Amino acid sequence: MKITAIRTFRVEAHQNVLWVHVETDEGVTGLGETFYGAAAVEAHIHDTLASRLLGQNPLHIEALHKEMLNLPNAQSSTGVEYRACSAIDIALWDLFGKVAGLPVHQMLGGLCFDRMRVYNTCAGTRYVSTTKIKPVDTWNFGEGGQYEDLQAFMTDAGALAEDLLDNGITAMKIWPFDPPAMENKGLYISAEQMKTAIRPFEQIRNAVGDRMEIMVEFHSLWNLPTAKKIARALEPFAPTWYEDAIRMNSPQALAEFARSTDVWTCASETLGSRYAYKEFLDRDACHVVMADLCWTGGLTEGRKIAAMAETYHRPFAPHDCIGPVGFAAAIHMSFSQPNTLIQESVRAFYKGWYRDLVTEVPRIEGGYVYPMEGPGLGTELQPGFFDRTDLNTRLSEL
Ligand SMILES: [Mg+2]
Numbered sequence: 001m002k003i004t005a006i007r008t009f010r011v012e013a014h015q016n017v018l019w020v021h022v023e024t025d026e027g028v029t030g031l032g033e034t035f036y037g038a039a040a041v042e043a044h045i046h047d048t049l050a051s052r053l054l055g056q057n058p059l060h061i062e063a064l065h066k067e068m069l070n071l072p073n074a075q076s077s078t079g080v081e082y083r084a085c086s087a088i089d090i091a092l093w094d095l096f097g098k099v100a101g102l103p104v105h106q107m108l109g110g111l112c113f114d115r116m117r118v119y120n121t122c123a124g125t126r127y128v129s130t131t132k133i134k135p136v137d138t139w140n141f142g143e144g145g146q147y148e149d150l151q152a153f154m155t156d157a158g159a160l161a162e163d164l165l166d167n168g169i170t171a172m173k174i175w176p177f178d179p180p181a182m183e184n185k186g187l188y189i190s191a192e193q194m195k196t197a198i199r200p201f202e203q204i205r206n207a208v209g210d211r212m213e214i215m216v217e218f219h220s221l222w223n224l225p226t227a228k229k230i231a232r233a234l235e236p237f238a239p240t241w242y243e244d245a246i247r248m249n250s251p252q253a254l255a256e257f258a259r260s261t262d263v264w265t266c267a268s269e270t271l272g273s274r275y276a277y278k279e280f281l282d283r284d285a286c287h288v289v290m291a292d293l294c295w296t297g298g299l300t301e302g303r304k305i306a307a308m309a310e311t312y313h314r315p316f317a318p319h320d321c322i323g324p325v326g327f328a329a330a331i332h333m334s335f336s337q338p339n340t341l342i343q344e345s346v347r348a349f350y351k352g353w354y355r356d357l358v359t360e361v362p363r364i365e366g367g368y369v370y371p372m373e374g375p376g377l378g379t380e381l382q383p384g385f386f387d388r389t390d391l392n393t394r395l396s397e398l
Contacts, residue, residue, distance in 0.1 A: 001024050001025065001026050001028075001057055001058060001059065001099070002024065002025050002055050002056060002057060002058070002398075003022055003023070003024055003053050003054055003055065003056050003057075003058050003398075004023050004024055004025050004054070004397060004398045005021075005022075005023040005054075005395060005396065005397040005398065006020065006021070006022055006023070006045060006046070006049075006050050006053060006054070006088075006395070006396045006397075007020070007021040007023065007393060007394070007395050007396075008020050008021075008042045008045055008046070008393065008394045009021075009381070009385070009391060009392070009393055010038045010039065010042065010391075010392040011385075011388055011390045011391055011392070012390035012392075013129070013353075013390055014129055014323065014353065014357075015038065015129065015130050015131045016035050016036050016037075016038055016128060016129070016130075016131065016133070017033060017034075017035055017038060017322070017323040018033065018034050018035070018038035018039075018041050018042055018083075018087060019031065019032070019033050019087075019323075019325060019381060020032045020033070020034075020045065020087045020088060020091050021091065022053075022058055022088060022091040022092060022095060024058055024095065028095055028098050028099060029095070030058065030090075030091035030092055030093070030094040030095030030096075030098070030376070031090075031091055031094050031325055031376075031377060031379070031380060031381065032086075032087040032088055032089065032090035032091030032092075032094065032298075032325065033087055033090060033294055033322070033323050033324075033325035033326045033329075034083040034084070034086050034087040034294040034295065034322075034326070035083075035292075035294050035295070035322035035323055035326060036083065036133065036295075037080060037083070040080050041080050041083045041084045041087065042394055044080050044081065044084040045084045045087070045088065045396075046394055046396045048071070048084075049068055049084055049085075049088065050396035052064075052067050052068065053067075053068075053088065054396065054397070054398045055398055058092050058095050058096075059092075059095070059096055059099065061089065061092045061093065061096065061300055062300060064088070064089075064092060065085065065089055065297070065298065065300045065301070068081075068084070068085040068088060068089075069081065069082070069085055069297070076271075076272050076273040076275045076276045077272040077273075077276070078269075078270055078271065078272040078292070078295035078296060079272070082272040082273065082295060082296065082297055083294065083295055085297055085298060086293060086294050086295055086296065086297055086298040086301075087294065087298075088298070089297065089298025089299060089300050089301070090293065090294070090298050090299060090325065090326070090329045090377070092298075093107060093108075093298070093299045093300075093329075093332075093376075093377075094376040094377045095376065096376075097374055097375045097376035097377065098375045098376040100375070101374070101375045102374050102375055103332065103371065103372060103373060103374025103375060103376070103377075103378055104299070104329070104332040104372075104374070104376060104377055104378075105331075105332040105333075105335045105336040105371055105372070106336075106374065108299065108303055108332060108333065108336035108337075109303075109336045109337075110336060111335050111336065111371060112335060112336060112337065112338045112340070113334075113335055113340070114370075115368040115369065115370050116331070116334050116335060116340065116342070116343050116368060116369050117170075117171070117342045117343070117367060117368055118169065118171075118342065118343045118344070118345040118364055118367060118368065118369050119169070119170075119171030119172060119173055119213065119215060119342055119343075119344060119345070120149065120164055120169050120171070120172045120173070120345060120346065120347055121172075121173045121217075121320065121321050121344055121345065121346045122149035122150055122152065122153045122160065122172055122173060122174050123149060123150050123321060123346050123348055123349070124139065124140065124141060124143075124145065124147065124148040124149060124150040124151055124348050125140075125143065125144060125145025125146075125147065125148065125348045125349075125352050125353065126140035126143040126144070126145065127139060127140060127150060127321070127346075127348070128321070129143075134182075135178045135181070135182055135219055135221060136178055136179055136182050139151075145348055145352050145353075146348075146351065146352065147347050147348035147351065147352065148348070149346075149347065149348055153172075153174045153176065153200050154176060154200070156203060157174065157176075157199075157200035157201070157203040157204050157207075158203035158204055158206055158207030158208070159207065160172070160204075161203075161204045161207050161208045161212045162207055162208060164212070165208055165211060165212060167347075167366075167367070168365070168366030168367035168368075169347075169367045170211065170212060170213060170367055171212065171213035171214075171215065171240065171342065172204075172212060172213070172214060172215070173214075173215035173216070173217050173243070173344070174200055174214065174215075174216065174217065175216070175217035175218070175219060176196075176197045176198075176199070176200045177189075177197045177216075177218060177221075177222075177230060178219055178221060179197075180193035180194075180196075180197060181218075181219070181221035181222055182221070186221045186222045186223055186226065187223060187226065188226055189222075189226055189229065189230065194229075194230070194233055197230075198233060198234065198237075201214065201234060201237040201239075202237075204237075205237055210238065213239075213240040214237065214238075214239045214240060215239065215240050215241050215243060215266070216234060216239045216241070216242050216243065217243045217244065218230075218242060218243060218244050218245045218246070219244055220244045220245075220246060220247040220248060220268075220270065222245065222246060223246065224246055224253050224256060224257060227242075227245040227246050227257055228256075228257060228260045228261070231245065231257070231260060231261040231263060232260070232261065234263070235261060235262065235263060238263075239263050240263075240264065241263060241264040241265065241266040241287070241288050242257075242261065242263050242264070242265055242266065243266040243267070243268070243290065244266070244267060244268050244269075244270065245257050245265065248267055248268040248270045248271055248276075248280075251279040251280045251282070251283040251285045252283060252285075254267060254280060254283075254285035254286065255280075255283040255284055255285040257285075258284065258285050258286065258287070259284075264287035264288055265285065265286050265287050265288070266286065266287065266288040266289075266290050266317065267280055267285065267286040267288075267289070267290060268280075268286070268290055269290050269291060269292040269295065269296075269319040270295075271291070271296060272295060272296050272297060273296060273297050273301055273305075274301060274304045274305050274308050277289060277291075277305050277308060277309070278308065281308065281309070281312045281314065286314065287314060287315075288314065288315050288316075288317050288341060289305065289306070289309035289314050289315065289316050289317065290317050290318070290319055290344075291305050291306070291316070291317075291318060291319060292318070292319035292322065292326070292330075293318065293319075293326060293329045293330055293333055294322050294323075294326040294329070295319075298329075299329060299332070299333060302318070302333050303333065303336070303337065306333065306337040306339060306340070307337075309339060310337075310338065310339040314339070315339050315340070315341035316337050316339045316340050316341065317340070317341050317342055317343070317344065318330035318331075318333050318334050318340070318343055318344065319344050320343070320344040320345050320346055320349070321344065321346050321349070323354070323357070324349075324350075324354035324357050324358040324361060324379065325358065325377065325379065327345070327349075327350065327354065327361075327362065328358075328360075328362060328372055328377045328378065328379045329377060330343065330344070331343060331362050331369055331371070331372055332371075332372060332377065334369075335371050343369055345364060345369065347364075350362065350364060356382075357381060357382060357385060358379045358380065358381060358382060359379055359380045359381075359382055360372065360373075360378055360379040360380075361379070
């Protein structure tokens with residue numbers, strides 16, 4: 001079996017998503033995906049990686065993974081080289097599953113759970129849907145869709161928590177500190193800004209008490225002393241974790257943050273490859289290991305990160321808030337890793353635009369996700385996808 005073509009797809013309506021098809025001489029095609037800088041990743045796949053992949057056996061996944069990152073600028077990161085490698089790697093695992101006639105979670109070791117708890121990341125329908133990805137500018141309120149959960153947590157987080165609980169969802173992630181972070185360039189927070197940003201936490205606890213877990217997303221926008229100040233101010237609300245409290249380029253600084261609070265520190269979907277995670281784990285800088293399979297090096301790297309987290313006795317928590325194929329890949333990973341704590345999900349996405357693009361969206365009921373059924377990832381781009389008028393395609397072939 002050999003790779004005969006690599007085809008990439010982008011659509012105007014979801015400007016950050018890049019899908020990839022890896023095609024073979026045996027008629028089996030693998031589907032992969034990455035997110036952010038879609039055009040740049042597309043260029044890297046065709047201009048640099050295609051010549052290394054075409055003609056190769058797609059089932060030599062580890063070897064191809066190594067080959068894709070054997071580049072002078074592909075140092076541990078979630079940069080273009082890693083995102084391109086991730087998209088192709090996910091497609092190779094999809095292909096492997098299809099050849100074997102088994103779901104990807106089986107190829108990764110099999111089910112560790114019958115169902116997996118999800119938390120709702122409270123984004124709205126059009127959150128991060130354009131290349132304008134500056135925090136707060138990405139919020140895109142009021143552009144349609146049933147679940148405007150971001151607008152909801154910024155206005156009445158208590159009502160949102162009640163609605164989530166009514167749907168069986170017992171954990172939610174919010175980021176009300178982003179507006180003051182952007183306003184003050186992450187340098188400080190005023191007493192008034194602190195009061196405003198804390199209001200959603202008060203509303204949640206007043207409305208539903210401790211029946212709702214709250215994850216706090218900092219989006220790496222603050223300096224260390226301000227992040228510590230916010231962490232202390234939120235402690236009375238007993239959040240589950242603080243995520244990406246500072247920029248993830250100093251294990252030492254994050255270790256200081258982690259030591260400063262009883263709340264767990266979560267890090268980080270922004271890290272690429274196990275080498276980056278090791279630096280943070282060695283310094284006891286994170287309690288929950290978050291990874292995005294579309295960014296960190298695909299399923300091949302993701303399962304090594306999960307395994308490494310376990311050697312440090314840390315839980316693993318795959319990221320979502322990307323596209324539907326990345327979400328499916330994350331769920332296969334979640335189910336196959338024994339230390340998975342919880343799976344991120346965005347109901348505005350999986351009940352919304354994900355359904356317009358792919359044939360199967362994971363079943364999520366009563367706050368739990370259930371395993372995808374194989375073979376492969378168990379989902380495909382819908383037939384109508386290829387007729388879209390906003391579709392951009394690029395092809396490299398043998
Ligand atoms: Mg995050």
